[in-house]
Amino acid sequence: MDPFRITSTKVLTLVTVIDKQNQRILLGYKKRGFGAHLWNGFGGKVEPGETPKEGAIRELEEEAGITVHPDKLQKTGLLLFLFENDTVGLETHVYKAYEYEGEIRECDEMRPQWFDFADIPYSQMWPDDETWLPLTLKGQDPFFGRICLKRRPLTESASLENGVSGLNPSSSTASSGSTTSTAASAGNLSTTMTNTSFTADQPSNGPFEIFDYHLEHSLPSAPHEIALDGTVASYEN
Numbered sequence: 001m002d003p004f005r006i007t008s009t010k011v012l013t014l015v016t017v018i019d020k021q022n023q024r025i026l027l028g029y030k031k032r033g034f035g036a037h038l039w040n041g042f043g044g045k046v047e048p049g050e051t052p053k054e055g056a057i058r059e060l061e062e063e064a065g066i067t068v069h070p071d072k073l074q075k076t077g078l079l080l081f082l083f084e085n086d087t088v089g090l091e092t093h094v095y096k097a098y099e100y101e102g103e104i105r106e107c108d109e110m111r112p113q114w115f116d117f118a119d120i121p122y123s124q125m126w127p128d129d130e131t132w133l134p135l136t137l138k139g140q141d142p143f144f145g146r147i148c149l150k151r152r153p154l155t156e157s158a159s160l161e162n163g164v165s166g167l168n169p170s171s172s173t174a175s176s177g178s179t180t181s182t183a184a185s186a187g188n189l190s191t192t193m194t195n196t197s198f199t200a201d202q203p204s205n206g207p208f209e210i211f212d213y214h215l216e217h218s219l220p221s222a223p224h225e226i227a228l229d230g231t232v233a234s235y236e237n
């Protein structure tokens, strides 16, 4: 069976704040939750009754202390993140803002920091960021992407810590599209979002690596919604 087949999606947001004049971007160090210990844009789950844009504005305020007027929040892309052996895809609405109001502040979940365009810490970010963030920075948006992520093979010490006796880390395969990694198929190491642990001693850009991805940046307008097969179902006007 296709290890990247999904049966439902969760709708998330991701906002990058860009200071064009000084050629820098605001990222947040995620202290806990999904993607902990990585630098990322600001965002999270869209709540019932909210549009993705409303959710994005709310999360930015909660996580960085700043507000963006809805007219100033531009849709830059739509990314479908698929995790090996996880039937829930993450439909992530990506936005950018060049202007904001308020004072940037740290909260218990995120530590915001400016990075020069030349100094973006890709080695401590989700591995896919290097594929699409440059499109945002160069104004080559909107884009649509389907990104398949698989768990990195475990190191021997990590397998022992997790109590997976007899697991040979080198038997985790990364070479073929149809194989399933031993780590992901071990019962207590499910890749489902709720069970996914991000720890401080993980590889610097997290426990996942890119298995495969497809990016398009020639859409007629900002992508709006993704069908379960990964195609774009409709567009925002």
Ligand SMILES: Nc1[nH]c(=O)nc2c1ncn2[C@H]1C[C@H](O)[C@@H](COP(=O)(O)OP(=O)(O)OP(=O)(O)O)O1
Pocket: 012, 013, 014, 032, 033, 034, 035, 040, 041, 042, 043, 044, 045, 081, 090, 092, 126, 128, 129, 149
């Ligand atoms: N592969 C990936 N690359 C990336 O750059 N960002 C990703 C990603 N997979 C998920 N994200 C982002 C999307 C979203 O902003 C965030 C996860 O949002 P979650 O709501 O799951 O986390 P939170 O712990 O912030 O929960 P809430 O704040 O309670 O909504 O991580």
